[in-house]
Structures are given as C-alpha cells and as structure tokens.
Amino acid sequence: MGGSTKARYLRQLIACEGAKFVCIQETKAKELSDAKCYSLWGDNKIGWLHYEGDNGRGSLLSMWSKEAFSYTSHLMGKGYIVVYGCYLKSNLTCAVVNVYANCNLSDKQSLWAELSNIKATSQVMVWSLCGDFNAIRSRSKRKGSTGRVTIQMTIQARLRVSIHSLILTFCLIFPLWDVQNREVSDHCAIVVKSMDKDWVPKPFRTINAWFMERGFCEMGDLKVWNKDVFGDINTSKKRILQEIEVFDCQDCNGTLTDSDRLKRCDLVSRLRELDKKLDSLIRQKARASWIKNGDSCTRFYHSTLRWRRLRNEVKGVEVGGQWCEEPSTVRLEAKKLFETRFKSTKDLGVRLDAVEFKSLSAEDNLSLITDFTEKEIRDVVW
Template identity: 40%
Template sequence: MEFSDSRCFALWGNNKIGWVHSEGENGAGGVLSMSHKEVFEYRSHVKGRGYIGVTGVHTKLNCICNIVNVSIEERKGVRGFSSQKREIRDFNEFIDKNVLVELPLVGKKFTWYKSDGSAKSRLDRFLVSMEWLQLWPLSKQYIQPREVSDHCAVVSKSWVKDWGPRPFKTIDAWLLESGFKDLVKSKWNNYEVQGNRMFRLKEKLKLLKGDLKEWNRCVFGNLEESKRRIVMEIEKLDVRDVECDLLEDENLIRLELLSQRKVVEKKLESLNRQKARSTWLKHEDSNSKFYHSMIRWRKLRNEVKGVEIDNQWCEEPDSVRKEAKRVFEQRFMVLGLVTWTSNIFQRR
C-alpha cells in the first residue's frame, strides 16, 4: 500500500501530523509511524525491513524521544502457533540490548486478521525505554478496530484513572520487626464486630488495615530515612574516634548502631525484592534508575486495566467496580456460599 500526505491526513483526522513509512515485502510487513507535529518535533529517522526508528523532541516536556515501530510475526493459524525462530531470537536480543520493555496491552491480542478468519497475527507493539516509564508510568497500548486495512492501528496512551483508595498490602519487611506478630494478634483479638462470619472478617481486616498503617508510619518508619540517620550517627562517632579515643559507652553505642544498620538493610532488601520480584536483584544495584523503572513497569503490568462488558472494553472505575461486584456475587450465589449481598466494591 502506498502512502501520501492526503492518505495519512485522512487516517489521522487532520493535517497536523508527520509520518514515516517503511515498505514491506510482497505486501506484508510494512510499518507506518505517525506523530502530532504540535507535540512531537521530528529530527531524524532510521528504517529497514520491519522497523522504523524516529527521533524527535517532545515539545511540551522539551526532551528527546526515540520512537521505535517494530513488526515481527507471532502468527496463529488454524493448525496452531508457528513462528520463525531466528526472527524471534533476533527480536528478543534487540529488546535486551536496548533495555526496552513492552507496554501492557489493552483489548485484542492481535493486530492483523486474515479476511477469511483462518489466521491472525501480532505484528506491532510499543517498546519503551526506562526513561519513558519515568515520564509516563501509566502508559498502555490500545489496539484499535480495523478500518481501512486488515491491520489494526495501535495507539499508546497514558491516562490517570481515579480508582479510589488503594488496596492494602502486607509488607514482608514488617515480619522482620520485633513484636509485629504479637501486635497483629493482640489487635485482632480485641476487635469487637457483630454480624455473620464473612462480614466480621471483612470489618476486622478493615480495622487492622488502619492500625497497621498507623503503626507503619509511627513505629516502623521510613527505612531509607532510618538508614541515613544511622549512617550519619556512625559517621560522627568514626570522626570522633579519629580525633580522640571513644569512651566505652560510645563504643557500645557505635556497635549498636552498626547492628541497627544491618537490620535496616535487611528490611530494605526484603522490601525492594517484594516490589521488583526480579532474580537479578541479587546481583544488581537496587539504587539504579533501571531498578526503580522495573518496579513501575511491574506495577503497570499487574494492575487491572479494565473489563469487557457486553463485548465492549471499559476502563471507567465505577463501571469496572460494578461489574466485578456482579461477577463475584453471581459466582458465590451459584456455589451456594453466600446468601447476602456484599458492598465491598462500593467506594468509600
């Protein structure tokens, strides 16, 4: 398919765009990259079989952006999955070498459909750098409906949705704190809640959540800040030790601080491992930008992005919440496990 300004303007909806096209082979594998001129100022591009790389400036943030469009086949035919092993290997090496991650996919799984429905393929995807995730941590890729081609356009968006209060999560590092388990047991046994068992469980968990958040803020504290404070105290004693010998009490204080630093570092390691869930954490620097970007990427991958309601994709929090409530109520009712209606999905 040949492309021109008029065709691209029609696809985009106005003439405020720039575009780069890479021809495919035998009518397949072509790539078209378009961007809004008022947001993205084009500088240069490279292209080849199955890929386009465009460099420009994001005019609102005044930062350099490299946008890569890649086409690689992951085809599913009537006889099952088949793919070119060499192409997939080269593609994975390209991702690893450039430290790129794929944005979470919303909607359909494939971007190309054969007219008779006998085959479908995933040809296009958004790959972003760690710097991109730092600027737009909520980015996702959306596969659009087929219109003028047997290919579906893929759009990247970064939307902020208000899902209400965040769900409560237990932090593994809390278990390393002396007295934590006794605190939980004491709080749990002292809660007085009336109602059936499921209602009591929900309300007691809600009360425990509030108490643990308060304990985390007042007792457990900020681990990074605690570590900095301990290191500064040790440094003061080390400097004093150079100037003159420390007193016996001061030596004991320094030993205690060193012991506290080890405990805090162990808690930080546990916390970081829980956030990242990556095996390389044992060997890599947890203070690197790559590490913190991987934490953001993992959160983005694991979050609930939306649900399909009546064959229509929906991301509105209220609608998603209502649909989740309906599905769980229906399943529990069918199993005969509950005979009451819960309001746990209602926003408060």
C-alpha cells in the first residue's frame, strides 16, 4: 500500500467483490490508523489488526466487516495474524490466518511449527490460511529465477499433515475461488466466495463513454453496436490485462520479441483508454456534477457512488419470519410487493357524489368556439 494507486485498487476490489474479510501482506507500513483502514474499506463498520513487522518489512493487515464477522480474539506473531471469530451468516466459528512467510528457510520452518502448535491447541475446527507463502509446488512454477527449490515440498507436506482436513472443510463452505489479474502488484489477489450472487444488471439509458468510442456517430442499431462494438468495459479490461500478463511471462523467460513488445505497448494504450471510459462511467453513475471544469476528483466520485449504492442496496428480505439474501427470492418478493401495491380492482373506493365541479356556461362555451374578429387580431398584433 505504498501509494495511492494500490490503495485505489484495493478500494475498488473490496467494493466490487463485497468483501467481508480481507488479508493484506507486505503493507510496508509501520503504523496504521482507523482513518486509513476506513478509507480502504469504504465505511467505518469494520474491525482491523495490523502487524508492523520488521520496520515495515513483512507487515500484515487483516480487516473484516463487523456485520459479517464477529471478532472473538486474536494471536499475533512474526509472519502471522490469527483472528478467531464467528461467521454470522452460517453461525460458524472459525479462524482466519493472515500469513507472510519469509524467504529464509529457517524462518519458514519456525513459522509453520508455531502455526501448527497454535492449531493443535485450538478447539476451532474451521481454519482459513491466506497470504504469501513464498513457496511453489514444483520447479515448473518458478519464473524469473534459477535458484534452488528447497522448501516447497516441506511446506506442502506440513500443510497436508497438519491442516488438510480443515482446509477441505473450509473449501466445502466457501467453494468458489477467483484469482484476480496482476494490475498494481507482482502478486495476484485471490477472492473466496461462499456463493455467486447474480442480481442481473440494472438498465442504464445513456452512457457518456459511448461518445469516446470511434465510430459512435456512424453506428446503426444502438443495442447491437453497444453489445458487439463498445462491449463491457470491465470484461475488455480483464481480457487486455490477461494478454499483457502473457507478454510479461514471456519477458521473464527472455522469449519476448520486438514485435511482441510493440503489441504490449498497444495493449497498454488501449488499457488507458478503457480506464478513461470507466472513470467517465463512474462519474455518471455517481450523479454528481464536476466541482470545477477539468477536476478529476476520482475519490469524491467513488465515495459518492459508494454512498448511493449503500443507501439504495437491498441486501435481503424477510420471508415467513426468516431473513433471506438469495437473489432469486429477493426479486420474487419485490415483484409480489409491487404487484400487490399496484394491482387494479373493480371498486377503487373513490366517491365524488358530493363534489361540485366548476363548469362552463353555454355563453362561455360559445365564446370559446366563435371565430376571431379582425379587431381582436389587430389588438393582439399591434
């Protein structure tokens, strides 16, 4: 989190994925404040723990939503933060371990020995280990280095022996895993979900970013052009990032040609154009005017947009005395609500018998349909 770019990426990732628990390694920060953590998360309904490491090196940060995770206690040591608590949605007692393993062999062995002892003396059955283990499973996974592989199988064996069954239990509870693209870091963020919620996209009539696309003025059918030509900005951005990552891997292996470098430069240029379109879309969705002409205050628009989303968000409904967050059930109950509220009936219950309406007399009606005289026209014109 050494700069604003990484902090902005974290805020976007947390907001986009609706994160409930976040583990960050190598924060490079000696101290953190409530204000900094609240800024990263987007609101103040969170708990957090920070391990400062060795003068910022190997520092760790664990953050969680108080609405989703109830904190009980924690343990903290060199290279780890263990947070005990209850996952409120399923009333599940669990331990979330934020890990950063040093590259030094003896330090790794000490770390895993200490974590194994903590696990052995704990009554908690569900554990999640998140972080940077600084290890690979095989030589073929190593990139950009020719050093000896000395610790990988040791760590894998220790993991299998000590926490294999617990990780299996955790995978059954949180079966969805999504590895993000590398954008601002040399590591990939991993998103773990218990279920994939599809709320279907909301309709939006006009997008200012359309005017930034070449050929927009000559397009025919707007719906077809938007789907086939303009496309989804986020999907296009992910595809470009994946292509850039392929070129980066070739560069690490020394197989990147000059023509491939030119292609990579073109992809970076297209990525910048997509970022501009995405910023325009965010400003428009925030429904706020520019503070002044040319002021790209993205933090203001992100906070405004997040505030609107939090205010308008429907997380779930109560059905038969039970709270439900399943998207299909929420949509069905919302449909029933509006059908009931706006359903027409034969008897509207409105009586106008005693109401006296003003009416025009026969003389007034005749004056309205009589042709204009020449004198009346002259008086109006001159």
